[in-house]
Amino acid sequence: MKLYHAPKAVNPERVTMFLRAKGKLDAVEIEEISIMKGEHKQDDYRQISPFSQVPALVLDDGTALTESRAICEYIECLFPEPNLLGETAKERAQIMMWDRRIELMWMLPFAFWFRNSHEMMAPLENPQVPEQAAKSEKAVKSFAKRLNDHLATTDFIAADRFSIADITAFATCGFCGVMGWRPHVDHEHIGAWRERMKGVGFAG
Ligand SMILES: N[C@@H](CCC(=O)N[C@@H](CS)C(=O)NCC(=O)O)C(=O)O
Missing domain, CATH: 3.40.30.10 (Glutaredoxin)
Structure with missing residues (x-):
C-alpha cells in the first residue's frame, strides 16, 4: 500500500x-x-x-x-488492534459523533480561518475572504470553549477511552499553531487532555 x-x-x-x-x-x-x-x-x-x-x-x-x-x-x-473506532454499537456511535464534531466544528472552520487570512495561503485561496476568516475564527474559538467544558468531565474525547476522536482532535490542536493560537494554553482542560495524549504515546 x-x-x-x-x-x-x-x-x-x-x-x-x-x-x-x-x-x-x-x-x-x-x-x-x-x-x-x-x-x-x-x-x-x-x-x-x-x-x-x-x-x-x-x-x-x-x-x-x-x-x-x-x-x-x-x-x-x-489491523483491528488496538481498536480505535469503537467495539460496541454504543461506543462506535459515540466515537463517530465526537470525531465528526471535531472535524466539522473545529478542524474545518479552522482551515477556513487559516486559508482566508494567512499570507502563506494566498496562492491557494484566491481570493481570500476576510469576512469568512473572521466568522470561522469566531466559530472555532466558541467550539474550543465547548470542548474545554466537555474535557472537564472526561479523560478522553469520546466513550471514556482513547479513539480516533482523540487523534483528530490532537492533530487539529497542533494545526492551530499555524495561526499562533494554542487552544491547549488558553483552555485548562484541553491542556490537561493534551498532556494525557502524550502519555498514550502516539503523539509524543
Ligand atoms: N475530506 C478530505 C479533505 C482532505 C484535505 O482537505 N486535505 C488538504 C490538506 S489537510 C489538501 O489536500 N489541501 C489542498 C488544497 O486545498 O489545495 C479528507 O479528509 O481526506
Missing part, C-alpha cells in the same frame, strides 16, 4: 497518527506531496486523487482511497 502524505497538513497527519497508534506506520510506503509546491494539482497526482487533496491511500490492487476517515476505516479493518 502506498500513502500519499503531506507532512504538517492536518488530514494527512491524522492518518499517520492513526497508523502510528496501531504500530503500523511501516505497513505503508510513504510518498510526500508538497501542497505548497502545488504537487497535488499535477496531472499524475490528480489521476490518483481527482479532488487534488492529500492524503490518498493506494491499495495493492490500485484502488485509491482519498478521504482520511475512509482510510482510517480501512486500516482499522486490516
Whole structure:
C-alpha cells in the first residue's frame, strides 16, 4: 500500500497518527506531496486523487482511497488492534459523533480561518475572504470553549477511552499553531487532555 502524505497538513497527519497508534506506520510506503509546491494539482497526482487533496491511500490492487476517515476505516479493518473506532454499537456511535464534531466544528472552520487570512495561503485561496476568516475564527474559538467544558468531565474525547476522536482532535490542536493560537494554553482542560495524549504515546 502506498500513502500519499503531506507532512504538517492536518488530514494527512491524522492518518499517520492513526497508523502510528496501531504500530503500523511501516505497513505503508510513504510518498510526500508538497501542497505548497502545488504537487497535488499535477496531472499524475490528480489521476490518483481527482479532488487534488492529500492524503490518498493506494491499495495493492490500485484502488485509491482519498478521504482520511475512509482510510482510517480501512486500516482499522486490516489491523483491528488496538481498536480505535469503537467495539460496541454504543461506543462506535459515540466515537463517530465526537470525531465528526471535531472535524466539522473545529478542524474545518479552522482551515477556513487559516486559508482566508494567512499570507502563506494566498496562492491557494484566491481570493481570500476576510469576512469568512473572521466568522470561522469566531466559530472555532466558541467550539474550543465547548470542548474545554466537555474535557472537564472526561479523560478522553469520546466513550471514556482513547479513539480516533482523540487523534483528530490532537492533530487539529497542533494545526492551530499555524495561526499562533494554542487552544491547549488558553483552555485548562484541553491542556490537561493534551498532556494525557502524550502519555498514550502516539503523539509524543
Ligand atoms: N475530506 C478530505 C479533505 C482532505 C484535505 O482537505 N486535505 C488538504 C490538506 S489537510 C489538501 O489536500 N489541501 C489542498 C488544497 O486545498 O489545495 C479528507 O479528509 O481526506
